[in-house]
Amino acid sequence: MRRYLVSLLLLLLVTKAALAQLAVQAPQPTVQVPRGQPAVLPCTYTLGSGDSLREVKWYERSVGGDRQPVLFYFSDPQPQETAIGGYAGRASLVTADGSKASLRLNDTRLSDNGQFECLVGAMVAGVPQEVTVNIDLTVLVAPHAPKITGDYNEATGHLNLTCTALHGHPAANLTWYRDGVAVPAGRSDVSTDQQGFQDARVSVNFTVTANSGSAGMVTYRCDASHPALTTVMQASGKLGRPIVTNITTMPANIDSLMQYDDVTLTCASEGGLVLEPTYRWTRVGGSLPDGAVADGKQLKIVFASSKDSGTYTCTASNALGSTDAKTTLQFKERPLIREPQTQEESGLSPELTLLVVLAVFAALGAFGGAAYYIRRRREAQDEEAPPTTEGPKEVVTPSVTPNAPAAPMAQGRPLESSKTEDKGRPLPSNRGVAPPGVKEKGYDNPVSNADEFNPQY
Ligand SMILES: *[C@@H]1O[C@H](CO)[C@@H](O)[C@H](O)[C@H]1NC(C)=O
Ligand SMILES: *[C@@H]1O[C@H](CO)[C@@H](O)[C@H](O)[C@H]1NC(C)=O
Ligand SMILES: *[C@@H]1O[C@H](CO)[C@@H](O)[C@H](O)[C@H]1NC(C)=O
Numbered sequence: 427m428r429r430y431l432v433s434l435l436l437l438l439l440v441t442k443a444a445l446a447q448l449a450v451q452a453p454q455p456t457v458q459v460p461r462g463q464p465a466v467l468p469c470t471y472t473l474g475s476g477d478s479l480r481e482v483k484w485y486e487r488s489v490g491g492d493r494q495p496v497l498f499y500f501s502d503p504q505p506q507e508t509a510i511g512g513y514a515g516r517a518s519l520v521t522a523d524g525s526k527a528s529l530r531l532n533d534t535r536l537s538d539n540g541q542f543e544c545l546v547g548a549m550v551a552g553v554p555q556e557v558t559v560n561i562d563l564t565v566l567v568a569p570h571a572p573k574i575t576g577d578y579n580e581a582t583g584h585l586n587l588t589c590t591a592l593h594g595h596p597a598a599n600l601t602w603y604r605d606g607v608a609v610p611a612g613r614s615d616v617s618t619d620q621q622g623f624q625d626a627r628v629s630v631n632f633t634v635t636a637n638s639g640s641a642g643m644v645t646y647r648c649d650a651s652h653p654a655l656t657t658v659m660q661a662s663g664k665l666g667r668p669i670v671t672n673i674t675t676m677p678a679n680i681d682s683l684m685q686y687d688d689v690t691l692t693c694a695s696e697g698g699l700v701l702e703p704t705y706r707w708t709r710v711g712g713s714l715p716d717g718a719v720a721d722g723k724q725l726k727i728v729f730a731s732s733k734d735s736g737t738y739t740c741t742a743s744n745a746l747g748s749t750d751a752k753t754t755l756q757f758k759e760r761p762l763i764r765e766p767q768t769q770e771e772s773g774l775s776p777e778l779t780l781l782v783v784l785a786v787f788a789a790l791g792a793f794g795g796a797a798y799y800i801r802r803r804r805e806a807q808d809e810e811a812p813p814t815t816e817g818p819k820e821v822v823t824p825s826v827t828p829n830a831p832a833a834p835m836a837q838g839r840p841l842e843s844s845k846t847e848d849k850g851r852p853l854p855s856n857r858g859v860a861p862p863g864v865k866e867k868g869y870d871n872p873v874s875n876a877d878e879f880n881p882q883y
C-alpha cells in the first residue's frame with residue numbers, strides 16, 4: 427500500500443513536470459520575402475500561470491555558415507532588447523501580436539537568406555527551460571530576363587537550345603515550349619556565384635534537317651517563373667529558314683544613281699533562331715561586276731559603270747532553307763563635260779594648258795608624220811610604178827587647207843620630236859581617231875582641232 431502511494435506520488439510529480447513543459451511554435455516554418463522588404467519570422471510560446479519568460483534569443487545560421495546572434499531580449503531585471511552586429515537598426519521583436527517572440531527584420535538582404543533559430547527561455551514550475559524552433563528565410567531576387575542561345579552542329583544537324591536566366595534567388599524555374607506545347611528539358615543546371623545569386627540554365631536538343639523547315643517556322647519559347655515575379659518572363663524565337671525582309675541601300679535614294687557612283691546594298695532577314703543565316707549575292711542573268719565586293723550581308727559596288735545596271739539578288743540561307751529578295755539598280759551615264767570654245771575662254775590652269783598644247787603637238791606630230799610618210803610613199807610609187815587603184819589609204823591623206831588660228835600652234839621644235847617618236851606607229855586608218863595618249867586625257871576638243879590644223883612639213 428505504501429509502495430503504491432509512493433508510485434502515485436512519483437507519477438504525479440512526473441505528470442506535473444510533463445505538463446509544465448514550455449511550448450514554443452513556429453507557425454510558418456518557411457518565410458519568403460522579396461529582397462529589401464521587411465520579413466516577419468513568427469515564433470510563439472505559451473506559459474502556464476505562475477511561469478515567467480526569462481529571455482528570447484534569435485540566431486541565424488546562413489547557408490554553410492556559423493551561427494550568428496541576431497537579437498537578444500532579457501526580461502530581468504529590466505526588459506531589454508538588443509539587435510546585434512549587422513542586425514542593429516534592422517531587427518526587432520514583434521510584440522503587437524501577442525506572440526512576443528516573433529522577429530521583424532527590415533531591409534532584407536540576400537545575406538539574410540538562411541535558417542533562423544528562435545530560442546525561448548522561461549521559468550516553468552520554478553525550473554529554467556529553453557526551447558528552440560527553426561524558421562527558414564528565403565530572400566527572393568527576381569532573375570534577369572531569360573535569354574535563348576544555341577549551338578548548332580552542322581555536321582550532325584544537332585541543335586542545342588539553351589535558355590538562361592541569370593542572377594536570381596532562388597534560381598528561376600525555366601520551362602521550354604515548342605509551338606506552345608511544353609517540351610521536356612534535356613538538361614538543367616543551376617550555378618551559384620559568390621554573392622549567392624543563382625543562374626539557371628535549361629537546354630533542349632534535337633536534330634534539324636532541311637525537311638524540318640518545310641513545315642514552316644516553329645516557335646520555341648522559354649518561360650522563366652519565379653516567386654518574386656507576378657508574371658512569367660518569356661524569351662522566344664522562331665526556328666526556320668531565314669526570311670529576307672528587305673534590301674536597304676546606301677545612298678538610300680537609288681533613283682538618281684550615276685556611273686562612277688559607289689553603292690552599298692545591305693540585306694536584312696529575320697527568323698532563323700540560332701541558325702545564323704549566310705548571305706549570297708548574285709546578279710540576274712550574269713555574274714557580279716568586277717567592281718562589286720560581296721561581304722556577308724553587304725554588297726559594295728565601287729565606281730559603278732553603266733554596265734553594272736541590273737537586278738541584284740540577296741539569298742539568305744541556313745540549314746532549314748533559304749529565301750531571297752531582289753533590287754534593281756540603274757546607273758545613268760554622266761553628261762560629258764562642256765567643251766571650251768577657245769583656249770582663252772577655257773580657263774584652264776597653266777599646267778593643264780601646257781598638257782593640252784603638248785597633247786595637240788603629239789597629235790599633230792603623229793598626224794603629220796603619217797601624212798608625210800604617205801606622201802613620200804605615193805611619190806615613190808608614182809616614180810616606180812604606174813598608178814594603181816588607190817586602197818583605203820587614200821582616205822587617210824589629210825586635206826591640206828590652210829587654217830589661220832591653228833597655224834601658230836603647229837610651228838616650233840616639238841612637232842619634229844613628236845614625229846620621230848611616232849615613227850614606229852602603224853598608219854592611222856581613220857582621220858577621226860586621236861592618238862591614244864591624247865584621248866586618255868579626256869580632252870576631246872584639242873584632238874578635233876588638231877584634225878583641222880594644217881601641218882607645215
Ligand atoms: C522597421 O521598419 C518599420 C516600418 O518602417 C519601423 O516601424 C521599425 O521601427 C523598423 N525597425 C527597426 C528595427 O528599425
Ligand atoms: C547544350 O549546350 C549547353 C551549353 O553549351 C550545355 O551545357 C548542355 O549540356 C547542352 N545540352 C545538351 C543536351 O547537349
Ligand atoms: C516550374 O514551372 C512549371 C511550369 O510552370 C511547373 O509545372 C513546376 O512545378 C515549376 N517548378 C518549380 C520548382 O517551381
Ligand SMILES: *[C@@H]1O[C@H](CO)[C@@H](O)[C@H](O)[C@H]1NC(C)=O
Pocket residue numbers: 612631632633
Ligand atoms: C541531345 O544530345 C545528346 C548528345 O549531345 C544526344 O545523345 C541526345 O540524343 C540528344 N537529345 C535529343 C533529344 O536529340
Ligand SMILES: *[C@@H]1O[C@H](CO)[C@@H](O)[C@H](O)[C@H]1NC(C)=O
Pocket residue numbers: 671672673674694695696
Ligand atoms: C529593313 O529591315 C530592317 C531590319 O529588319 C528594319 O530595321 C528596317 O526598318 C527595314 N527597312 C524597310 C524600309 O523596311
